[in-house]
Amino acid sequence: MFDINGWELLILGVLAILVLGPERLPDYAAKFGRFVRQARTMAERAKAQLKDEMGPEFSDIDWQAYDPRQYDPRRIVREALNSADDDDPDGRPDHADSADAADKTVKAQSAPAGHDPLLATPWDPEAT
Numbered sequence: 001m002f003d004i005n006g007w008e009l010l011i012l013g014v015l016a017i018l019v020l021g022p023e024r025l026p027d028y029a030a031k032f033g034r035f036v037r038q039a040r041t042m043a044e045r046a047k048a049q050l051k052d053e054m055g056p057e058f059s060d061i062d063w064q065a066y067d068p069r070q071y072d073p074r075r076i077v078r079e080a081l082n083s084a085d086d087d088d089p090d091g092r093p094d095h096a097d098s099a100d101a102a103d104k105t106v107k108a109q110s111a112p113a114g115h116d117p118l119l120a121t122p123w124d125p126e127a128t
Helices: 006-020 025-054 073-086 099-109
Strands: none
Touching (some): 006 025
16 A cells, blocks of 8 residues: 555654654554544445445446556557557558568568677677
8 A cells, every 4th residue: 555665664663663752652553543444434435425326327337447557558568569560550450461561571570781680789888
């Protein structure tokens, strides 16, 4: 939820002890617990109210479509690159029986002139 690992949680606990002091820390922990319970109750009430107001359409909603985790930029780029293999630049699908399409495929797969793929790629050590 907050993406906090064990060490970060430990550091936050030590900081809380130092700032609040051991005398007041249990009181603030109890207040935080009450706040979390109230927030959870409010969220459940809002969900129930939304469900009541929307009626049967609420159960028909595809909540997976609204999940922001599906918009992973790496996946979007990968799908776009894979779909570019299937389409011409003008958006029409390739046809393998066409001689022009076969020539384009062979030219796209061949290495550029003067480049030997078996040799290591040159690089400049001063540029890195």
